[in-house]
Amino acid sequence: MTAWRRDLHAHPEIAFHERRTSEFLARTLAGFGVAVSSGLAGTGVVGTLRRGTSRRSVALRADMDGLPLQETTGLPYGSQSPGAMHACGHDGHMAMLLGAARHLAEAGRFDGTVHFVFQPAEENEGGGRVMVEEGLFDRFPADAVFGLHNWPGLPAGRFGVRPGPVMAAFDVFDVAVRGRGGHGAMPHLAVDPVVAAAEMISAFQTIVSRNVSPVEAAVVSVTQVQGGETWNVIPEEVRLRGSTRYFLPEVGRVVEEGVRRVAAGVASAFGVRAEVDSRRRYPATVNAPAETAIAARVAAEVAGPEGVTADLPPSLASEDFAFMLQARPGCYACLGNGPAEEGRVLHCPRYDFNDEILPVGAAYWVHLTETVLG
């Protein structure tokens, strides 16, 4: 598994361009005698293993993509692709699922069907949604679906699960603030979109604090501001971009409505026009109670009862595994990657997946399959 992981690490590929990765997975799975289907969501790969006569089935998912990031680890197996890096540990996720597939193919004790789902484009592009839309669970029926992500900051080999929402929904918005340009010394002859945009950025921070119940979680972040060319010209337009996060759909509606209302209200007060374009990206990742209980039990078998955090705090980050969990009940679990020191955090150019946890993750997949299809 370490050799696979390091080979994948050296050859990261960005969302929907995971061609070498896809071929590597298909070839390796076929070598175990696993039936392979390639091409779902472009570069997706599904391996299928059947045993016995039961019609029960389970899907296990790993993500495939790297990030558009320049690696700075200096490791001998560091990225050979400039500007691309496995900085989220998806190399490790693939290696763990391959290890489990090999063990289950050679010595698995289960009755039913297990699908090993390798999903492209987890980062930003929602490959999980595309796989579901292209008929993942029609072509590969599964009673339940499970995901596993390494988690820096959680001790190496420790599992974290929680029933209900584990990751937040994620939406994006663009605001075009249009005024009338003019001389920086004669603002009375212009309509200044810069001052209006500044007011909007501040006022957006009242949406969560004044419109969302204090016991619910939500975030509004303006992350991009563009406008103007020089010191002495009031520009025609300023563009704002940002993202919102929340767990409950009704909170999402309050936040989206809030962005529109505040933008329109501030625009009216300042005499500019505001055009708001907001788009849904990922829903919340919500674990089903029954499957989460199974995942916690299996994690305790692998890591010992002391090795499982059964009430992992939810994160306002987002995951496109959410689309699979909307289609089938299941559980998204976290596996500790060790201390989050020296930049060993997800999406950092100095991050590296911890090879020590490869056997732990693979054992989790094997035990989970043998439990669900036992």
Ligand SMILES: [Zn+2]
């Ligand atoms: Zn990531």
Ligand SMILES: [Zn+2]
């Ligand atoms: Zn990730």
